[in-house]
Amino acid sequence: MSVHDAGPPEHPDRLWNSPEPAASYDVVIVGGGGHGLATAYYLARDHGISNVAVLERGWLAGGNMARNTTIIRSNYLLEESAGIYEHALKLWEGLEEDLGYPILFSQRGVLNLAHSLQDVRESVRRVNANRLNGVDAEWLEPEEVRRVCPIVDVSPGVRYPVLGATYQPRAGIARHDNVAWGFARAAAAMGVDLIEHCEVTGIDVAGGRVRAVRTTRGRIAAGRVAMCAAGHSSVVARMAGLDLPVQSHPLQALVSELLEPVHPTVVMSNAVHVYVSQAHKGELVMGAGIDACNSYRQRGAFHVIERQMAAALELFPVFARAHVLRTWGGVVDVTPDASPVVGLTPVEDLYVNCGWGTGGFKATPGVGWCYAHTIAHGEPHPLTAPFSLERFTTGALVDEHGAAAVAH
Template sequence: MTTPQPPGAHLPDHPDFLWRNPEPKRSYDVVIVGGGGHGLATAHYLARNHGITDVAVLERGWLAGGNMARNTTLIRSNYLWDASAAIYEHALKLWEGLEDDLGYPILFSQRGVLNLAHTEQDVRDSVRRVEANKLNGIDAEWLSPDEVAKICPIVNVSGDLRYPVLGATYQPRAGIAKHDYVAWGFARRADEAGIDLIQDCEVTGFTVDGDRVTRVRTSRGDIGCGTVALCAAGHTSVLLDQLGVRAPLQSHPLQALVSELLEPVHPTIVMSNAVHVYVSQAHKGELVMGAGVDSYNGYGQRGAFHIIERQMAAAVELFPVFARAHLLRTWAGIVDVTPDASPIVGRTPYDNVYLNCGWGTGGFKATPGLGWCLADTVANGEPHPFVEPFGLDRFVTGALVDEHGAAAVAH
């Protein structure tokens, strides 16, 4: 598969110059299952922060060909609860220096995000979140409809709408990045450190000895392991079934779409829970739109037409200027969702297996922060403080981190 390159990268055209395509060794100190953003970021920070390079990243297809290539690239940290705000703000601070860290262009654009409120309850919840964000040192503002129109003049703030805009939260530091470039940047750095990125390598099972996993069975042979980190997003439940571990996960298709190329008219990101759509404009000019997950469970990278129909109707109501825009293409990823809409990161019943899943619709924005914290967790054998609240045991203790309000719209 030929890997395209971003402008200005000044790299040879042949993909072998981006990273090696090695044969798997017989064993590694760390085996990461999943070659998406989280797996690649974890590998990078294992090498960068901890000097651990005897690492393999196993990907059943091609690197970053799953959700990393199928998301809508939004980055923000304006979550309600302290635990969520901490991990996402850590990630956002890393995003702000990531291009220099990776030595690779990622087109990170901090254009801000508006979360619209359409009902009195929306207003109360939104103002509460703004105040909570401020207490956590996160940039957040509450805006009136007129102030919303100043930041994004093309939003329809008319009171005649079925769901009129009553105001919005605003995080100025939020933004977007080019997901492919992010993945390639992490992959290049990991490869340069000597980490093996092994594609076309599907995990088919595990060899267990007591409380430890000793080998990972793959389509390219068995691989011995000191530690295993599971970073397989929507397919995590399949891997856990192979280990005999139950986790409260459901996998759903999540659809998105882009329009034809348009002139740059949309200056920020706009999200709405009530009419269920979010819209940004990519660097080339296409509108990038998403909505909520399809209601059914499944592992197919497709979705139902009515979801697209509803998000298009919502987008046209909020942005009448786009009424004649043409739909260019649609796609879907597979997101893993937990009962409290927060991730699961940390220990499993096996001493040397660490879990990273349940990010639902928010995985992309967490990429560098999660990679940093999971690498620290693997290196030290204890959960990093930023991910400690997201352990699997919270579903037994009841210490849930309920972010349904902040994560109701796919993002």
């Protein structure tokens, strides 16, 4: 256990304490989103390392964790990707019991629609690859699609006819805030310090090894530093002299007004590029593809939102009279091969977890588990070993462009 207070929160209306930063920690995690909190939790639970600080420049889980569309699935094409996402999905299936906190994980299934013969060929290939990798997957004909989701327009005369779909029954959604709160509460109970409003402004490196982080709340010595800064990973890494192969783009989403339950599953389409689910409270949650521009903005643009709504109406004419309640943008970090970077860096005791692009939320427990192992043992976990930084010099890329279906 940590030398810090591991008891219940000082204030009964809080799930965790907000301590002042200590002078030093065994591990400092930069980024208090889902990945950072999950990593801290598994470090304490599985490896007995609880002298850990999670530093967040704003409030916990106020970045991409609060701005995603909460889709969880593991039906990726490549073996390496399927491995980490399937591991995550298995953890999702027991996470509520594990954390002792309601995360509202709903395994309502995910449909990936096919609108052309090429879509059909690629989709069937992915279903076969999934089955070979032990991932549940089915190919559905149009009438079967209609039975799973009656409100999808499968009429043959529409502009984007539905020729079928892949279907993963175990996939679904979860309540993003609850996931973050569950991990934060459990990590804090084991002695992890969760420090909000603490921006990292520098990383001290001496003799090829990380020594400390400099923050707006003072210098904090660190035995190991783990970066979990998502769209700002390249900014943080540059403080240690590293140039990551990552670009940051806005990713926009929106929710409708509250509606009665009408949408029983998650529907995704690459051709019209939209993905739609219905949240637990009743609002429709819709996502688009990433903006072409590089930016750190966390707001939507009208032309993207307009295309997003038009795409949704191509598939769901029943939503024509629904009203948009609010829109927002997240900042996603994208690598050249559309796969993440997890593991060691050229700086000793400095670790990196970034490049998840549009798939970070669904990986949360899986990458937290594997990243904690990497930090604790100083070597990659087998599931994340293919996603090392070195692959961009060796050429052993994990190219998921298009294979991951639609962005989400």
